[in-house]
Amino acid sequence: MGDDRVKFEMFAKSNGYVSLGLSKDTLMGDDLTLTCFMSNGVGKIQFGYNPKHYNVKHSAAEISDVQISSEDGFIYCSFVTPKTMTLTHYDRKHNADGSHVEPPEFTKVTKQMNLDEENYLLLAVGDVFQGTSDVPMKHIVLPVVSTKPVRVAAVNGSETVYGTGLSLYVKSHAILGLISWFFLAICGMIIARHFRWEMPRVCCGSAVWFQQQTSSSPFVINVSSTSYSKGETIQVNLTSITPLMKFIGFVIKARRVEGNTDDIVGQFVDVDDEKIVGLSWYPATDGAVNCLTQANNTPRALVTLNWRSDADVGDVIFSAAFVQNFSHFWTGVNSDVVHGNESAADSQKYSAQAEILSHPSTEIREVSVGCGSSKGCFLYPRFCGSVKCTSAVSYQVMGDDRVKFEMFAKSNGYVL
Secondary structure (H helix, E strand, O other): OOOOEEEEEEEEEOOOEEEEEEEOOOOOOOEEEEEEEEEOOEEEEEEEEEOOOOOEEEOOOOOEEEEEEEEOOEEEEEEEEEOEEEEEEEEEOEOOOOOEOOOOOEEEEEEEEEOOOEEEEEEEEEOEEOOOOOEEOOOOOOOEEEOOOEEHHHOOOOOOOOEEOOOHHHHHHHHHHHHHHHHHHHHHHHHHHHHHHHOOOEEOOEEOOOOOOOOOOOEEEEEOOOEEEOOOEEEEEEEEOOOOOOEOEEEEEEEEOOOOOOOEOOEEEOOOOOOEEEEOOOOOOOOOOOEEEEOOOOOEOEEEEEEEOOOOOOOEEEEEEEEEEOOEEEEEEEOOOEEEEOOHHHHHHHHHHHHHHHOOOHHHHOOOOOEOOOEEEEEEOOOOOHHHOOEEEEEEEOOOOOEEEEEEEOOOOOOO
16 A cells, blocks of 8 residues: 555355464574454454464554455455564573463564565464454465565565465375385385395295295195105195185195105196196196195085096105185195105116205306306206205306307206
């Protein structure tokens, strides 16, 4: 206005108060406020000061032409203030732990509102505690903050400034949070998918990856015999320790106890249960079913299977995983060892093969020497090294644009 005064009009959706804060930054604290509110149907205005998270009421004698109304959940007010107003407040001193100093001591605080200076505008709404002294309570939602500082006394009605409901700090926090979670989620998926085999497989006696249940499995594997002969069928039962507990899913296969324990051996025969699916996993041949799983999630307390091996594969165990529900499952559930009954000739042959694998010749041992340093290697089974590998390929770049290959495998025919 022409007499060094400024007219304000404020409008907001609120049943309590609407307050305008003048701040040097985008956060409320240690700032002056102009607040309009309704008290028992009567409009009031308050010039105040926010030391931290509360408001100190001051005299509004210098504010004039006050008009305040409330209708349909909205509050409107207009008033005129000088360009400068001074507020004096006596703040009670606090100890380091936040308690008041006793006996009471006060610090004089003088704040000046100068509308010729640049300030961020903060618009807040909230409820009013009505009693002997009307007290504006903390705002309900985050204040609306002007996108830039404003010189109120220099506007002259020619500038429009928009507000944002989130401060720069809140926006930065949200953006960094999203970026961090997105980045960490991708890293977690990549590590779990591609690098889990690079990590230790066992820590403190337990599997590191996907170790879901630490309790003993309520489901077990029972076999009809502790030994088998080539071509003989034995019965394998997947059963619950208590009839009240049932599993809705399983996977089972047989593995060697010694030697190449990664190979799945033998085959399941006479599978006539439509709720069971047979699978042929390496190194199965001619469609032999060497692994079984469930076809649906029907709860079961007992599954009876038949297993046979047409070759002498040594001592074996049956290994299974059981699923009780979405969050409870057990892996690495093993049966007792089932011993293989070999003929004398087959036993000598098997022992001779084992001797070759345990004590390879110098040429064979050299295939895996230098892997990862002087040459690249492709080894099997996983995590094998030196004499424990049953097959290996090494490749080394020579100095004349040629590559040297070395291959070793358990085979009476060829290695490809």
